[in-house]
Amino acid sequence: MKSWYLLYCKRGEQQRAKLHLENQNLTCYYPEVEIEKVVRGSRKAMNEPLFPSYVFIEFDEELGPSFTTIRSTRGVVDFVRFGGLPTKVPDTLIMDLKKIEIHNEAVSTLPKAGDVVQVSGGQFSGFEAIYKESDGEKRSILLVTLINQQVRVPISNKDITWDRDK
Template identity: 65%
Template sequence: MKSWYLLYCKRGEQQRAKMHLENQSIECYYPEVEIEKMVRGKRKRVSEALFPSYIFIGLDTSIGPSFTTIRSTRGVMDFVRFGGQPHQVSESLITQLKECELGEQDCSQLPQPGQSIQIKSGQFSGFEAIYQEPDGEKRSILLITMINQQVTIKVDNTDVEWK
């Protein structure tokens, strides 16, 4: 019967480990998410690991390769262990992760440029603003009207509310 385990991989070698594990007919799950990131001042969609340096593997211990063979695979450091034994991950967790990964591509976390938003806390609390663009991962650039002039401000994403 197949069980899921979690492997710790060498830094930056998850793809190599996944390839070599799949060559041994081991089912691998390496969850990735697509995010918007600022790269050299431009917004870019990139794919990043949900759990950097970790890979889930589905393994039938009665017919599959041994734990030692898996640990010796290029890119793999070791199993995640509790009490000296490789820890089994529940099938429901893998199913939930796969469902979340599929559903996440439809929703965007940030508002669209030009969208009207409300500042709910911070020094500009109560102001209505126009969303311009993200400023890194945790802040946004907004336009607010002060003394009949539009002023550009930078605000933490936790301080604004959009729908």
């Protein structure tokens, strides 16, 4: 009977491991999430792994391939184990992850309106400001306090830093 297992892969080689595992007729699941990032000053939607360095695989351990064959696959380090044996992952977990992935909306790594940001470059370098809104792909409008008044100032996205955890 087929069961799901979790593999730990070499850093950045999940795609390679998935390809080589699929060549062995194994079912692989590599959940990704779409996020929005600022890359070189412009917004880009990118897919990133939900669990970096991990790939789920489904196979029947009696029919093969063997655990050793799977561990020897390019990009794979080892199975996630508890007590020395590869641990089975519940089918319900995989189904839940797939549901979440289907209903995924882009997660923004950009500040939200009202977030306090630091200006790290340009003429307002060192100033603390309030993020107001996006101004196209490469700039944002910030509220900078000058002489006790908040002024709307367009600033390049690459010159904005903020604490993402707040």
